[in-house]
Structure formats: structure tokens, C-alpha cells
Amino acid sequence: MTPTSGQEDQPIVSFESIQAAANLIKGAVLETPCLPAPRLSQLTGADVFVKYENMQVTGAFKERGALVKLSSLSQDEKRRGVIAVSAGNHAQGVAYHAGRLGIPATIVMPVLTPFVKISATRGYGAEVVLAGNTLAEAKEEADRLATEKNLVWVHPYDDAHVIHGQGTIAIEMLDALPDLDVIIVPVGGGGLIAGIATAAKALKPAVEVIGVETTLYPGMWGAFYGKEVVCEGATIAEGIAVRDIGVLTTEVVKRTVDDVVLVSESSIERSINAYLTLQRTIAEGAGAAGLAALLSDRERFEGRKVGLVLCGGNIDPRLLSKIVVRELARDGKLVSIRIDTPDRPGTLGEIATVIGDMQGNVVDVEHHRLFLNVPAKGATLDVSFEAFDRDHGERIVAALRERGFVVRYLEIGERMG
Incomplete structure (x- = not known):
């Protein structure tokens, strides 16, 4: 629930007002760069450019x-x-x-x-x-x-003045890249995409403007397609976790936006990690939603010139580190295993030697002897190690099994209990 917009007292959302807003904020708000992202292009198959709104003083477009x-x-x-x-x-x-x-x-x-x-x-x-x-x-x-x-x-999105301010992003993007085919915009209450779509369509009617929401909060998608939806759940993209989308923004979106798509939580996690590891920049969950759309539908955007709005970078560092670890595990570069062993001297060293000789790197070990589900003359080791890739990790596990150890894979974070 959010404060009402007072629509009846507001100016009409227009390109002329967005142009005036661009002149108003000049020098007071950073004109963020819109730069090519070759490694994201390689990852997605599209010709990707990123608008870095995470560089604002407060870390976001707001x-x-x-x-x-x-x-x-x-x-x-x-x-x-x-x-x-x-x-x-x-x-x-x-x-x-x-x-x-x-x-x-x-x-x-x-x-x-x-x-x-x-x-x-x-x-x-x-x-x-x-x-x-x-x-x-x-x-x-x-x-x-x-x-x-x-x-x-001061409403976060359902206000014409706010929409005009957010629309200045499109002016900057199309000034830098007039030949963009697509602009992909994260959607919460709709202020950002309403402004961007209004400006973009005025400057280049052929450009496709696509909104992105998380599957847990599909409010604008539901309004756009006339579907009943439920918005709830814990999402990594809390910046676009909006139950009550704007009245004014919905009206603008319906007449200016080409499509609204939904992306999964895992695709958003993957995108946060990609921004960090490939672009060396920080994206919060909402900021990474546009890239998640590219990763979720590669065929749709392949070969097209796509502008992504990285709308914010305010993410908890602890959450970011957790995402990085989870992505390493998904890629097979961080492997967690449980090994049943006899409880005798030298066993741990033998296991570490096998992993080390094959150029794996042990990062964590938990040794269990006292739990009731461990044999009295046995022990259980939980070992996490780094590998070059999934195939490398599988070869290390195979080598351990060849030495007679009983090994099974664990999910990252799974522990004895």
C-alpha cells in the first residue's frame, strides 16, 4: 500500500516535460555512462550496452x-x-x-x-x-x-513529476546510442518504465521497450495482460517487490510499453553474479532484472542491440558474497562432498593429497566422529573444494572413489546433523 498520487492535480506525462526535467537536473544528477558490455554480449548472444545508474551518489536512479x-x-x-x-x-x-x-x-x-x-x-x-x-x-x-x-x-512512482525525472534516462541512452533496438527496464511500481517508454517512443518509435518483473511480484505483468496475480514472497529483488503498482504508471505503460516479462529468482542471482564477475560492477536484485530477461530468453534478443538499465547497486555485501558462492556451486567451480572414512590417522591427509595433486583447492573441512549416525570406528568428512570447472570437480571425486572412499555430493551449506 502506498500514498495516493493525486492524479487529478498532476500534469500530463509527456516527452516535453521529460525534456524539461533533463534540463532541470543537469549538473545536479550524474549523467551516467551507457557503455558496451562485450562479455555480457558473449554470455547472452545480444549486443549489450549497460546504463550504469548504480553510479549515482545514492547508488540508484531514484x-x-x-x-x-x-x-x-x-x-x-x-x-x-x-x-x-x-x-x-x-x-x-x-x-x-x-x-x-x-x-x-x-x-x-x-x-x-x-x-x-x-x-x-x-x-x-x-x-x-x-x-x-x-x-x-x-x-x-x-x-x-x-x-x-x-x-x-513524495510518492516513489505514481507521480507525473517523478515519472518525468525517471524518463531522462531514455534521453541519455538514445543520445549515446540512437540505433538501440531494445531497452529493457526493471519494473516495480512502474515509474521508471513509464518515463523511459514515453521518452523512448517519442525519440525513436521503433525501439522496443520491455519491462521485467520477478515472478513473485508480477503486478504490472498482470495489469498489462489482464491477468489476476498474487504478489508475495521473499525475493532477492526487493527494489521491484511492489504489490500495489501505480494507477498513473499503469495507464502510461499500457499505451507505451511493448511487453512485460517475468524472470525467476535464480536468473536474477545469476545476473548479479555476472555483473560482478564479468563487468566488475555491483547490481542489486532489481538492477540485475534486465540482464535476467536476456539470460531467460536468449533466442528473442540474439543479435539485437539491447540497452539494459542497471537501475541500482545497493545490495547488502553479505548477500552479495552468498550469491557469489552459490553461483560458484551452480557452475561446478565450488564442490561440496561428504566422505565416509575409517577413523585412523592420516586419512584426512590422504584425501587432501588426492585433491591437491589434481589441482583442486580445499577451502573447508568438517570432521565428524561423535554423531550417533556415524559408525563408532568410522568418521565422516564434509569437504568443500575449488575446481576449474564441473568436469574437473567430477574427475577429483572419481579419483577419491578409486581410492576406496565413499563419496556423495552435498548442496552448498548442507551440514551433518
Whole structure:
């Protein structure tokens, strides 16, 4: 649940307004690079270019729309101050530019918001209020504060000024790459894709604009195709985990966007890892959704010139490290095995020697003797080792079995119990 957009009082979403927004934010918001990504092209079969919105001061595109909205306020509204509900990028975008403009900002965040995001938002000068366990509960407190203090709402997506700000991305992309065939855009509430599609179609009607949602939160997909959907679940792409998409954004999307597609959680994980390991850049789950669409339907985009909007890079470092480990395991480069062995001196050394002689690298060992499901005269070893690739790992396991060890594969993280 989110604050209403006040549609009836808003300007029409138009390319002319997006052009004006581009002039307004010039010098205050970074014009991020849109660069070729040869290794992603090799991975996907498309000719890939990436728009690096993760390079903004706050790490995400939200600054654009926030600044345009804040700049549209009257002097009285600026004096009274603004309020927003957010657990992430919108909070930081509003806080940062409100601070620059001298506008008091109150951001209501759920109490379970990661401390790093709370700290960053406070660091930009906003007053942070923690309330409720969900955004809906936080919104109730924000409603109360907005009424009590006569504050102005800054909606994260369902606001024409915000949409105009986000649409400036398309102007920059097509200025740098006028021959793009496709622009792929992550979709949460719809503000980003509504702005991008409006500008892109005005500049180049033939360009295809495709939205991407996670399968757990297919709100815009459902609206686009007239399907009943359920939006729920824990997703790695929390930035686009929106239950209530915008009214204004949906209207714009239906008339300007060519398609909305859904991607799996595993494809988003793979894309985060690809950005890190191939592009040496950080993408949060929402930011990686566009690449996930390429990986999920390679045939559709093969040979086409595709622009990806890497809309944000604010990901918890611990989560990022976990994803990297999981992707190593999926690729067969990190192997976890369980070995039943006799409990005698030298066995562990023998196992390590076999792995080492075959150029494997042992990274973790757990030795179990005392559990009741281990024979009294036996032991069990859980071993994780690095391999060059899946085939290399399988050869190491085969060598262990040839030495008489009983070996089975484990999922990463599986342990004796």
C-alpha cells in the first residue's frame, strides 16, 4: 500500500516535460555512462550496452524523479517539508536532494529495514522514523505524520513529476546510442518504465521497450495482460517487490510499453553474479532484472542491440558474497562432498593429497566422529573444494572413489546433523 498520487492535480506525462526535467537536473544528477558490455554480449548472444545508474551518489536512479518532484514544490510546500515511505533507494534519493535544497524531509521506514539503509538516509540529513514491520504499516504512521505536520507527499512512482525525472534516462541512452533496438527496464511500481517508454517512443518509435518483473511480484505483468496475480514472497529483488503498482504508471505503460516479462529468482542471482564477475560492477536484485530477461530468453534478443538499465547497486555485501558462492556451486567451480572414512590417522591427509595433486583447492573441512549416525570406528568428512570447472570437480571425486572412499555430493551449506 502506498500514498495516493493525486492524479487529478498532476500534469500530463509527456516527452516535453521529460525534456524539461533533463534540463532541470543537469549538473545536479550524474549523467551516467551507457557503455558496451562485450562479455555480457558473449554470455547472452545480444549486443549489450549497460546504463550504469548504480553510479549515482545514492547508488540508484531514484534521485532523478525525487529532484524533479522536489523542484516542483511551491515555496510554502518546501518550507513545510516533505514525507516519504521507503525501505531503500527512494528514501535515499529524497533525503539527498531534500538536503541539498534545504527542504526538511521525513522518511518513514519499517523497523526491519537494514541498518545500512537507515544510516545512509539519516546521513543525507533526513529525519528517519521507524514504524511497523511492513511498508503498509509504515505508511499508516506516515499518513498520521503527514496530517499532523502538514507535510507534502513524495510518492516513489505514481507521480507525473517523478515519472518525468525517471524518463531522462531514455534521453541519455538514445543520445549515446540512437540505433538501440531494445531497452529493457526493471519494473516495480512502474515509474521508471513509464518515463523511459514515453521518452523512448517519442525519440525513436521503433525501439522496443520491455519491462521485467520477478515472478513473485508480477503486478504490472498482470495489469498489462489482464491477468489476476498474487504478489508475495521473499525475493532477492526487493527494489521491484511492489504489490500495489501505480494507477498513473499503469495507464502510461499500457499505451507505451511493448511487453512485460517475468524472470525467476535464480536468473536474477545469476545476473548479479555476472555483473560482478564479468563487468566488475555491483547490481542489486532489481538492477540485475534486465540482464535476467536476456539470460531467460536468449533466442528473442540474439543479435539485437539491447540497452539494459542497471537501475541500482545497493545490495547488502553479505548477500552479495552468498550469491557469489552459490553461483560458484551452480557452475561446478565450488564442490561440496561428504566422505565416509575409517577413523585412523592420516586419512584426512590422504584425501587432501588426492585433491591437491589434481589441482583442486580445499577451502573447508568438517570432521565428524561423535554423531550417533556415524559408525563408532568410522568418521565422516564434509569437504568443500575449488575446481576449474564441473568436469574437473567430477574427475577429483572419481579419483577419491578409486581410492576406496565413499563419496556423495552435498548442496552448498548442507551440514551433518
